[in-house]
Amino acid sequence: MRRSTLLGLAGFLLTGAAFAQTPNDYASLTSRFDAAINPTEIGGWLKLMAAEPNHVSSPHNKANADWILKQFRDFGWDAHIETYQVLYPTPVSEALDIPNLNGKPWSAALQEKPIPGDSSATAKDYALPAYLAFQGDGDVTAPLVYVNYGNVDDYKRLEQLGISVKGKIVITRYGQGWRGLKVKLAQDHGAVGALIYSDPADDGYSVDAVYPDGPMRPPQGFQRGSVADMTIYPGDPLTPGVGAKANAKRLTREQSPSLLKIPALPISYGDAQVLLGAMDGVVAPDNWRGHLGITYRVTGNVPVHLAVKSEWSLKTIYDVIATLKGSQYPDQWVVRGNHHDGWVFGASDPLSGQSALLAEAKALGQLVKSGWKPKRTIVYTSWDAEEPMLLGSTEWAEDHADELKKKAILYINSDGNGRGILGVGGSEDLEKFVSDTLAGLTDPETGQSVDARRRARLRMAGPMADEHARAMGRQAADPSRNMPLEPLGSGSDYSAYLQHLGLATLDYGYGGEGRSSGVYHSRYDTYEHHSKFVDPGFVYDALLAKTVGRAPISPRPLANMSAK
Template identity: 40%
Template structure:
């Protein structure tokens, strides 16, 4: 459920989108939360300069002058984009897909290691310089997992996924059992308390009802937040274990026919997933801030902060209903009721269970593969695109569908190079390992190459799951929001009379209908980046502008993280003709061409500054309502002034770039090429200035002052997190300190955006 309101300020249009629950990251579904197109409960906002407004239509052609290109270079770029759109082949996409989904390939498994060789060989065949980066990461392996109901009547729950008729994939050897990675081992017995989604607001409801979970085992349903929040909050309230089940209301029969008769989750399908405390830090839990290589100091097990605090086990709704129907106590509030054919009670008890888990921890081999295409003009400006290769089981949707689209782009660019084209900037294609357990591969690589990335990385483009429909969604740093809109305007899916932008806008208007005489939504929202996929280390740790994009449709997440995210399910219900894989490659390919070849990088810091101003206004309003006296200690006026100066500097730099692209003279004695190089350097480095070296309070790995995942929203973003979370907790002394840090960061960035001053 969304709401929208509108305002105008000069040449800037403001669209405010708020959502009732935190999102997952674009396209890669997390914890049963629907496709991300919007920001978290912190209210995402998209500011657009007037230059970026206006929906595309027709053939999806590029505008007369593409953002960042001169008129002459725009014509050449349009021709290259036409070639890129025609290049991806459904047959080649399916061939890559069939290889990559042939066996289970979780991190450290034999087939995942073989796939690293497959991708490296493919990159080499495309003419790329292929390199493997290997790390040794701490991973849990599931041993015994048992849950027995001991009262009111004894019954042993199945815990494992059922084998579904007509699907031979469940018989394949090497499938990981259903478990939650980074759960501790444990052997506990206790009464069950149903806690709905298990988020902080649900415990407030329990408190009002006079129900405690201390000494109990909580039963939470997937959804409402990232799964790792559920055991974290449960432990803080004294629970001794956490069980997470899939309710058919979120992705089962309440949504439609279940597999094998439809795409949705069946009675015996289980969602695996990590419960690492990633809002504290992602990557190898034993080496925060350091790459997991031989000789690197590792934390002892009892010093690691990101393990779940209590044992956690996922269940199907076949097992979940056995627990729920044995609960008494108050009837659950209406919002807590799922779609099982029972009356939902909260408990505690009389259902009582014995839960026994054993996790075996050890070092496992992780392999990232990087294919490098050298730039012709600015080889030390890197455009990086990445997709993860690993999966919980077969990974048909998550994330082989995204990975094959990335490979299609690499293949297409290789063919263009054979015809004489070379990208202006270097393009790096990266096949990540270890994403599912906690962004391991991307985090270790960024920690390994931090200094080089600081110097060279211009943009990171993320391709996770999401080649399964026409529903385009994106989150990005907001300097790239106008770029994303124009990208969507340039793509017209085969068989459609409208562009991706048109379809996106229509869907956004349906989700946020105009009310009280307001005009309809003008532009679809580009979300703010929280966490949950491989952009996290790039943006939040180093300050590299990032984009996450995907294409999904209803039902595309019905097998999420189960054995049935496999070729049979995918080819029957998601992308039978691989046309969406082709579409995803077209979107990614055009984005990379524009970023790699733009004479002036297509960043809009005026839009970014306007967005930051809106975030400041949100926090100020919250603080003034919560504590009028406390809010006075926070320098909101100073933050606004710094954001306005940041936006003004961005507008001035963009104007200078536009003058050069239009054929105008460079300032001073500098030639046009030199002036453009200076502008591009400023555009790249301004994002680095938004990094606070000391990091955020209580979690120094996260260092970006504008974006971070919330400590209690998981993947959902907290914008201006240092100030906002301090206000959330009523700590106005900390909020005032963090406001000063934000002001200094914005002032640094504004100065960087004035390279001639």
């Protein structure tokens, strides 16, 4: 049975996630905790974990899981790895070409070339090429239709223009909506294939200089990702609702509703320029035009060939689970997670958050070694296979659903992190708890309090913002009121805990002043890019560790409540 967030929360607030006896203890605990967080060490861990490609089923991603396990044990935690067998297709072959472009054949570059001085040039292992996991394999040839961002309103506009995508290959740009929906809508409207590119207007040269001179996406960079129909259910497409153990009952691929049917690829804006530039039909509406040096058109006559073939066997994934047992309420769990798999190196997404999580684990381990005892059990997790479809976190939640429903009182998530202002999402009932744990946290660059910076940003929601954002702004403007929290949707590992188990959930991350968007899910999300453009000195990754670590050592008053 689904337990309501409210019920979980009532227990949480009454008993607190508290482990300290008095506020004085808390002050001493937090200062000892903070003293154990070392930005240089965090940077070293990040460099080590991001040295080679870390996609699901890659050797380095597995080596990272083993290394993370060893770290937890060295820090004094009881830790183990749990494995699941999930459907995760990997590309075998792919092609995108124009057989005859002005008398010559042309083909797209479906790998990003290495950049000297960057991990993309020094790594030895295989990097995934352009790829959209859970697209449908196929081999098609058809003219293109440009559909802007490829969302519902864009198809309405297309209909007004009297243009159909039936039998055509759709080309759409990233932004203004979930990537999977772009391919799904193309499929639903009868397209036979789909291409998604990143327009320089959105995350390329129109924003800032491109990598390696600046942080933004270079002409050859592209955004990998999942296009599974996540709105149906996250997790393994073949085992909805149950843990994907070896002996689990499985759907066939044909039965799975979350897999798409048409071939699809992400491409660079360098290649998009050629494809869009070869179109010769109807000129695109004003607000459909990006910043490439071409006339944007909706239709064209040049046939384009798109072929994708994947290998669809089950792959083993590795979740690291580490525990510090509670001394007083061992059957009340505070669960904390971040994923460790990436699309390529994954330095910003997710290893910046993973490194912060390790720093917390080390600091908590040191507190335990110095005599501190958590009253409740703390469970730290390092998820595998978040990128394809929240696989590691969802399968663990499904596998342990009964126990989690009885014991878990809070799930705390993080993912990629960077320079900037605190983002924290969760249910309204957790506002008091979050407000309390922000006390004493200071921004490393400005010296302002984390609380003040976040309130200032929320207050900037202007008249054009939606009503909810303006309400948050009004609440943030009143220092006597609790810190407002963003409502949580989906898109990271908290999904199964919030939406399936109904747990009280928080999601933390700093950002907005670093520049990770230009390398998001590309081969250039590297240690070099992160340390230069996203979090120089790793001070915000360290701040994330201090911020999240406040929760398990929080001073919320203990009530005389036994385990639920």
